[in-house]
Amino acid sequence: MATKKTKTTAASDETVTELYAKLSANEELFAQYNLITELGDKRELEILKVDKEEYKVTKEHYLKRAKELVKLEHFWKNVFQKIAPSLFTDEDDGLLSSLTDFFVEDTDTEFKLTFTFGKNNIVKDEKYTIICKTPVTLEDLKDTLDVTVEPEVKLKKKDSECPFVGFLIQPSNQYCSVLVGECWKNPLQIYQQEFGTMIEGDEDFDGELDEEDDDEGEEADE
Numbered sequence: 001m002a003t004k005k006t007k008t009t010a011a012s013d014e015t016v017t018e019l020y021a022k023l024s025a026n027e028e029l030f031a032q033y034n035l036i037t038e039l040g041d042k043r044e045l046e047i048l049k050v051d052k053e054e055y056k057v058t059k060e061h062y063l064k065r066a067k068e069l070v071k072l073e074h075f076w077k078n079v080f081q082k083i084a085p086s087l088f089t090d091e092d093d094g095l096l097s098s099l100t101d102f103f104v105e106d107t108d109t110e111f112k113l114t115f116t117f118g119k120n121n122i123v124k125d126e127k128y129t130i131i132c133k134t135p136v137t138l139e140d141l142k143d144t145l146d147v148t149v150e151p152e153v154k155l156k157k158k159d160s161e162c163p164f165v166g167f168l169i170q171p172s173n174q175y176c177s178v179l180v181g182e183c184w185k186n187p188l189q190i191y192q193q194e195f196g197t198m199i200e201g202d203e204d205f206d207g208e209l210d211e212e213d214d215d216e217g218e219e220a221d222e
Helices: 010-025 027-069 075-083 138-142 163-169 173-183 187-191 211-221
Strands: 099-106 110-117 127-133 147-150
Touching: 010 027, 027 099, 027 138, 075 099, 075 173, 075 187, 110 173, 127 173, 173 187
Parallel strands: none
Antiparallel strands: 099 110, 110 127, 127 147
């Protein structure tokens, strides 16, 4: 589900703009371009269908796994902090530490992320479910699909500025997709890694190379 961003410069943006202008000016070439783009979109939809069918087959496994993972203290806290340390911090006076369970459910039209919390002084409810609509048509791929939270997040501490709380209040489809794509199928692999080990090719949660690592790579090339 995760998508990787590519850093661009003004020059490269201009090149892309010029290329698109040339394509648009050539009717036959532009038609070919649109055809290839549509084929790529259809491929993406087919991959989503396969993912959802796979979930249906393996859901029983995930339900059984959930019963075992809750026996490991702070399991999901550990996993989330490793894949997204800037978002999942423990500066929220214990909200992340009170996370007792996390579960993903995939249906034909959406996927749901349910966070379960123990006793804490931040949020009022025990469970919150983020519901993300998934594209089912080519038109859906072009739209920004709805993301909702049930129930509405109500805070015990109104002045909380924790990124995790902000994510619960106003989640994004992109972050939810990355969260599921990075850790849901095999969270034990991440759980066993040392803190500071980068996931997915030395990339951060946003899918961008760390600036410092980027600079070091350029110096090495020289």
